[in-house]
Amino acid sequence: MADKQKRKRIPVLPWMRSPVDVSLIEECPLEILPMLDHRLKAALQNMGISSLFPVQLAVWQEAIGPGSFDRDLCINSPTGSGKTLAYALPIVQMLSSRTVKCLRALVVLPTRDLALQVKEVFSAIAPAVGLSVGLAVGQSSIADEISELIKRPKLEAGICYDPDDFLVELQSSVDILVATPGRLMDHINFTKGFTLQHLRYLVIDETDRLLREAYQSWLPTVLQLTHADDSSIIFPSYISNPCSDGSLKTIRRFGVERGFKGKPYPRLAKMVLSATLTQDPGKLAQLDLHHPLFLTTGKRRYKLPEKLESYMMICESKLKPLYLVALLQSLGEEKCIVFTSSVESTHRLCSLLNFFEDLELKIKEYSGLQRQSLRSKTLNAFRGGEIQVLVSSDAMTRGMDVEGVKNVINYDMPAFIKTYIHRAGRTARAGQSGRCFTLLRKDEVKRFKKLLQKADNDSCPVHNLPSSSIEFLQPTYVSALEKLKEKVESETSRKSTITSSSRAGKQKDRNSSKAKT
């Protein structure tokens, strides 16, 4: 009762009170999808897609169909429901008739791995209609990235030039850019020829996560660069106006058409998406949405995938590793992600599991502490099935799509329902079934059940393991713990050696510079 009253007090924006309910929409076979470009239909079929999922059809109707993208779209749809294609397909179709290449669509995501994944989806369909897709995530050097994004004029041999002299001839090599905020800001601030002047579509995926982080004010900067008429567009300091000689321009005027008063036209059309979209008016205001239309699934704010089964496993804290090992053994070789609460515990748990000799599974860690190249290698091996168990910090929680993940295990209870939704959502994707197990102490059960109710989930049975399987593991556990202790000690002493030698090096530098002065 008290909970209900609290919920009522949270102000919900008027446009959020009458949403399009995606759960009332059926899948739509490509054969009968109105206005779909035949080249895109073929590309989708090549991807093994024969019909659009409900959220994809709903967005299609608003962007391409009768809605004509007159309103910005706010999409709240469960994990694995196909949100990526929901925005990629209409954007590619809308840009398919463009005649001049310039950057017209920008998709922003919070992490590199997610951006790479989304780029793959665009790359599977965009070339079919002659569009190019770029990536700005800092995976390669900035110079390599610039050469992928910006077309340089061909120079005649032997001619020296000042790069500023041919600024007007620099053109975008891509129509669509998938970016993380940090690298996007680098290009906005420093890359000659990089402009958002022609941008027509902005997608902010994992919106609630991106709004939480300011990332060098990337959002106000993007909005400012696409908001005003051409005379007040703010360009990076080295450009007075990149199109001042009369080459291709997009002029955004302050519109006088109905509903556009005081807004620039042509406007920047936006799609913002998440499985846990914020309803906070203050946060949503940052997006400067134009007559937003809210698309959501069902009546409740949070929704878990249809075919997800949630289970509790109750045990004492000190027995958690044993329960985990016994559970992994019982799951056989099914792909599985184990979530922990921190990068340190990810590392320790992964090491411990690898010391259990009876566990004949390939187990690796994936966390924000690792180098990107190592993370990508691990992820590829997991996708390819060479690794069966991934022990992960929350770096893997959002958006990652790995085919065939049958089980998610919360080694530590998630503190928030949003975390549970995103973690559990790594399984039961695209209409498939999947299971999420959460290891809990007795005193955590009540809080956990309350947490799940927020996602309309009242069914979370206890998953029991035979006590004999736990007892059987005791001796191996003792020796695994010993090995872990040795490993942690040797890692700690290695770290302190590195720290003290780098300190000594710095002191030496300081002394020698003092001696010089």
Ligand SMILES: Nc1ncnc2c1ncn2[C@@H]1O[C@H](COP(=O)(O)OP(=O)(O)OP(=O)(O)O)[C@@H](O)[C@H]1O
């Ligand atoms: N129309 C479709 N038919 C078949 N499979 C599809 C279709 N659309 C998407 N998929 C598949 O569904 C899976 C989930 O899609 P996607 O990653 O876009 O989900 P999502 O809603 O963005 O999830 P999350 O909220 O976790 O990011 C992907 O493997 C994708 O290839």
